[in-house]
Amino acid sequence: MNLDELLDQNGCKFATVAMADTNGALRGQMVSRRSLAGILQSGMGMAPVTLTLDPTDQVLTVPGITDDTADFHDDPLIVDPSSVRRIPWARPGHDLLFLSTYGGATSGICPRSLLGRVLDRAAAAGYQPKYGLELEYTLFDETPESARAKGYRGLKTATLHPSHDLVLYQTLQSDWYEAVAEMAEPLRIDIAKMHEEIGGGFMEACIAAGSGLEPADQLVMLKTFLRALALRQGKSITYMPRWSEEADSQSIHLHMSLKDAAGAPVFHDAGAEHGMSRTFRHFIGGLQKYLGELTLVFLPTVNAYRRFAPGTFAPPGLTWGYENRTTALRVVGHDAGSLRVENRLPGSDTNPYLTVAATLAAGMAGILAEIEPQPEVRGNGYTQAPATDFHRTMPEAIAAFRDSALARDWLGEAFVTSFAASRQSQFDQFRAKVPDVELMRYFDLG
Known part of the structure; x- marks a missing residue:
């Protein structure tokens, strides 16, 4: 038609x-x-x-x-x-x-244009990504007005307790899950799964793996219309990476693999450890080498850096491991059709187009330069000092992004200049504010 x-x-x-x-x-x-x-x-x-x-x-x-x-x-x-x-x-x-x-x-x-250019450049080198995205969010039994009236404190989450994959709460909220599935159909959002996460009202929805712009398009749609659905039901949603010091951190996890121009997977080698081909290892090497320079894309707001407070289940550094969720780069899968890397660094407030573009650019740079990854992390990554890290403050991330030759090469001079300037402007606006916690600690006796 x-x-x-x-x-x-x-x-x-x-x-x-x-x-x-x-x-x-x-x-x-x-x-x-x-x-x-x-x-x-x-x-x-x-x-x-x-x-x-x-x-x-x-x-x-x-x-x-x-x-x-x-x-x-x-x-x-x-x-x-x-x-x-x-x-x-x-x-x-x-x-x-x-x-x-x-x-x-x-x-x-333009974020969508930028991802299109990075996809075209990868295709010119003989590769096309297959990727899916996982979105974490918190659902509240609050309207925006009631949340504001409470000063965004003491909010009522949709469920009371942390409840990872708890069928009881999924059943309790069946109206919500069914409404999300019904909403997704006309929007052409291919939701692979939904479940409860590790906090009251904390939930996750996963976009099935696909190619081109489509999975990123779908996640942009999902973020917009999940919020619209909540508002229509007298509820509200936040994608803040850390909306409360009592809450765990919220992320967008990106799963990515590569195919060659003929559509054959290139990350798998049956005879190699974990089934990882040299191409896959070089992709991981590129992520470890360059994601630090691109931190600002994955952590684009003042709030994003609060996600890495001690005790949260956020990545400890730019480490990688096989089926290891205590690393930033988790290798997942067991055969040519499933083997992939999960980038666990992006916060839930990141732009999906930029997240995919930056991850693909870093991995492709690793392939083209044949960069070997650092040794795999085995065991608990939180107890091991990472050899390579991302930036933990917004000013450091802004400076690194401005200086990144990879960002200027793959994402473009115009984007690097404008994005870094906009993030600096955001940081400066917030730097002028006096947070409530500072008044509580210092006003009387400080």
């Missing part, structure tokens, strides 16, 4: 044209069927300033876009017709949604 036939069959009157901002949130506009015809041909104008906004529309300083040289012009959003989906709860004729990417100069800092 071609696009015109789809629009006719749907009785399309209005459709949503959306793009993912730097935070991974969908932003867009509803356009009429008549306007959509022109947009599909020529694009839809949207100001690049959209990519400089924090979630609550705090404008971050980015050279040439929001500084004193900015003119706040539009660049075109180029619609991807193959991305069309249906929005749950919307009536036919108003429910179609199209994803788009920036054209013009803004394509250099």
